[in-house]
Amino acid sequence: MEAAVSEKNSVSVFLENLDVSENTSNNSYVSEVISEAKDRLLNSKLPNKKQESWKYSKIAPWLKKKYCCSRSNEDFDISAYASTSVNANTLVFVNGYYRDDLSILRDSQNGVIIQNMTEAVDLFKDDIDKYYNKAKDASFFADLNTVYHTNGVFIKVDENVIAETTVHLLHIQTGTGTIAQSRNLVILEKNSKLDILESQLELNASDSISNHLSEFFVNENALLNYTLIQKGGDNAAIHSNYFIQEDFSKLNSNVFSLQKKFIRNNHSVRTVGTDTETRLNGSFMPGANEQFDNRTLLDHRNVRGYSEEVYKGILFEKSNAVFYGRIFVDQKAQQTNAYLNNSNILMDDSARMHSKPELEIYADDVKCSHGSATGDFDTEAQFYLQARGISLDSARKMLIHAFMNEVSGKIENIEIRDVVNSYMNERMMKLDQ
Amino acid sequence: MDSIIKIKNLHAELSDGTKILNGVNLEVKPGEIHAIMGPNGSGKSTLASVLAGREDYIVTEGEVEYNGMDLLDLSPEDRAREGVFLAFQYPVEIPGVSNINFLKTSINEIRAYKGEGPISAKEFLGMVSEKSKLVELDNKLKNRSVNEGFSGGEKKRNEIFQMAMLEPKLAILDETDSGLDIDALRIVAHGVNTLKSSENASIVITHYQRLLDYIVPDIVHVLWNGRIIKSGPKELALELEDKGYDWLKKEVITE
Known part of the structure; x- marks a missing residue:
């Protein structure tokens, strides 16, 4: 029982640390939606790794910080x-x-x-x-x-x-x-x-x-x-x-x-x-x-x-x-x-x-x-490429691209696809050194 | 005449200490085709891998002189750029990389190494169409991902196609005949024979004599226990086909 109380408090602490004002609305439906959500929040627990949906991701440190909405x-x-x-x-x-x-x-x-x-x-x-x-x-x-x-x-x-x-x-x-x-x-x-x-x-x-x-x-x-x-x-x-x-x-x-x-x-x-x-x-x-x-x-x-x-x-x-x-x-x-x-x-x-x-x-x-x-x-694939004169660096990039391009290749809009590919390249160059 | 490759007392082992090559000596001169035969586990594929620069093997002794250079000192890609070509026993499938892009990258990296500019699209496509005819490679395969979904024969033909495109000085064919039907074997052999010149050389590794009916070697070597135990003219291959390897092993043991 005590554990539950402290969890509940943790939501309050998080919300108190949140320097952001609550929404209000003239629309009665929206206003009701907001107040229901607020009630649920106050009665909920902060996401934590005991919950199945947060088992592998460490969100806890992020919920201990103070935030403001500058x-x-x-x-x-x-x-x-x-x-x-x-x-x-x-x-x-x-x-x-x-x-x-x-x-x-x-x-x-x-x-x-x-x-x-x-x-x-x-x-x-x-x-x-x-x-x-x-x-x-x-x-x-x-x-x-x-x-x-x-x-x-x-x-x-x-x-x-x-x-x-x-x-x-x-x-x-x-x-x-x-x-x-x-x-x-x-x-x-x-x-x-x-x-x-x-x-x-x-x-x-x-x-x-x-x-x-x-x-x-x-x-x-x-x-x-x-x-x-x-x-x-x-x-x-x-x-x-x-x-x-x-x-x-x-x-x-x-x-x-x-x-x-x-x-x-x-x-x-x-x-x-x-x-x-x-x-x-x-x-x-x-x-x-x-x-x-x-x-x-x-x-x-x-x-x-x-x-x-x-x-x-x-x-x-x-x-x-x-x-x-x-x-x-x-x-x-x-x-x-x-x-x-x-x-x-x-x-x-x-x-x-x-x-x-x-x-x-x-x-x-x-x-x-x-x-x-x-x-x-x-x-093995890397060596195959090297054995055809392709440098280790290019070989790795080619293989990573080939693997990732399957997804970016599904974007129909060519401009968006190009932008995504350039972001991915940039990312890869930083990571694969 | 200078040799293309001179292997002296080459010893190599796996990282766990298993010794595979125990003092290989071999010299190949321009214009020559050498066959290396031997039973399973004798070290044939290891020799090919060590020459191509596969990292799984550690060279513990000996040296390899290639075209006046210390081959073992070069990275796998630099070996390829200097004209060493390994036709893989098991060509690797690379989903997402098209055969054509792969070859273009390969050719351009080799050209850059030699200080040449990239190949023009026209020249490249001309080469592709000429060389793929040589091994009767289906047009569709060129645009597919490297070796992905290729049959065994198509993979091997693709190796020889790449060899034709890269025009190596020294080609090492690692069991290129394994898994090939007679037609594919003939096509592959035709490709290799057409590419032969007085400037280049080949090392043909094989388990069976039948490939040597089509690619006629100048010298046949028998590898056993990581060493070349016998060398002789092409007739040696026929003798091996008849008598197997046991008589040779006995000969070595009684020595």
């Missing part, structure tokens, strides 16, 4: 960030605050609404009441985001509209001990299409944490292409995406975890419609004393869903990574076809990989497979 008006050149080379409507968030002055809205298009979340709550009340908070779960960080998020973006693509320009959410974290929490809502109406790039970068940030959360609703026959790049500094990132797919909709999600002290991605897809197609892919490259944890859930709830999931990791010296991929097939979800694979290369004996693919199937007419393989770098 709004920054610092002016800087966003073109220094490679991801801005993608032709896109770029929305810049600094420490979770939207920066109109830094954002670049190149093209406006009829039927593509891009709105600051704070304003959207009033302007798009019907959509907010219909979609807001409907995809997310009730985990600690999701609730934390609900109560304390600063701002975010509301994106809506109308029926039969193909968004011609990529929307780029550029998160920049800066300062020491900051917390950045954006809250985003993306709605693709029937027969629409949208490409989203989200990049999480930093500017002289340390001991900081981010907890961004997005909900995506991919309605009937719509297509969403989503890419996430995570890179930068001695900081922690908790990142949550919740996708809901309706009939005949398609989702391609590609996630690249390249550098941060701590990354935890909670990415889940619920296919409520029939005949959905889902592709979830990821690459992660943790370096020394970094810990990357990718947690995915593919929740098949309806018939004839197709899903394909490939996560690949290269773990360097003294790094640590977790992959937990769960596929759930509801009793109703007959003729589901689901494939999940996680493969990893350990570049050093001191690297640690925890991989747990999981299938939970309640329907009897399904085709599901999952696999996981973790091994050392293929020195």
Whole structure:
């Protein structure tokens, strides 16, 4: 009993140390959502390794720190960030605050609404009441985001509209001990299409944490292409995406975890419609004393869903990574076809990989497979390349590329693919020395 | 005439101390084809690996002079750049690296080593189309990942294709005949024979005599227990085919 009390206190201590104000809303529904989340938070425990979902990732040290939400008006050149080379409507968030002055809205298009979340709550009340908070779960960080998020973006693509320009959410974290929490809502109406790039970068940030959360609703026959790049500094990132797919909709999600002290991605897809197609892919490259944890859930709830999931990791010296991929097939979800694979290369004996693919199937007419393989770098292939005159250095790079390119190669947008590849190259050059 | 390679009293062992080569002596001159035969475990593949620079083996004694250089002093890639080519017994599959990109990188790194600029796309493609005909390599295979999903015969033909592209001074063919049907064997041998010149040389390692019907050696050596115990003209291979290796082993033991 005493233990429980002290755990409960630890949440209060964490919240007291959080120099951020709670959200309020004029919208009665949103206001209720916030107060429910607050109640749950106060009655929850801080994530800790006794919980199954946090068994292998050491979040505890990050929850002992004090954070404040420093709004920054610092002016800087966003073109220094490679991801801005993608032709896109770029929305810049600094420490979770939207920066109109830094954002670049190149093209406006009829039927593509891009709105600051704070304003959207009033302007798009019907959509907010219909979609807001409907995809997310009730985990600690999701609730934390609900109560304390600063701002975010509301994106809506109308029926039969193909968004011609990529929307780029550029998160920049800066300062020491900051917390950045954006809250985003993306709605693709029937027969629409949208490409989203989200990049999480930093500017002289340390001991900081981010907890961004997005909900995506991919309605009937719509297509969403989503890419996430995570890179930068001695900081922690908790990142949550919740996708809901309706009939005949398609989702391609590609996630690249390249550098941060701590990354935890909670990415889940619920296919409520029939005949959905889902592709979830990821690459992660943790370096020394970094810990990357990718947690995915593919929740098949309806018939004839197709899903394909490939996560690949290269773990360097003294790094640590977790992959937990769960596929759930509801009793109703007959003729589901689901494939999940996680493969990893350990570049050093001191690297640690925890991989747990999981299938939970309640329907009897399904085709599901999952696999996981973790091994050392293929020195036989390396020697083969050397024996053809290719230097040791080039040989290693070629092999690492070949392994990782399988995932970046799945990005359809060539500009985004090139940017991802250049981030990966840069990362590799630093790590593989 | 100067030799291409001169191996003197070569001793090599595994990291656990298992001795595999126990004093190999061999000299190969330009224009020559040498065959190395011997029973399983005699050290044939080890000799090939040591010459190519595989790190699994430690050379404890002896020296290898290649083209006037100390071969053992060179990294595996520098050996290749200097013209040593090992056709692998088990060519490695490399998913995600296309055969063509691999070869282009290889050629360009070799050219850079020699102080030459990168090969032009036109010249490269011309070479690819000419040399792949030599070993009847299917066009589709060139764009596939290196050796991935290739049949045994295709892998071996791909080795000879690479050899044709790189034009080595010294080719070491490690059991290139193993696992080949008669057609593939003929194609591979045709490739090797066509590439033969008065400037280069080959060391053909084989377990069976049948390859030597197609690639005719100048000298046949028998390796046993990590040493060359007998050398002779091509007829020696036929004798081995007839009588096996036991009579030679006895000869050595009674010495």
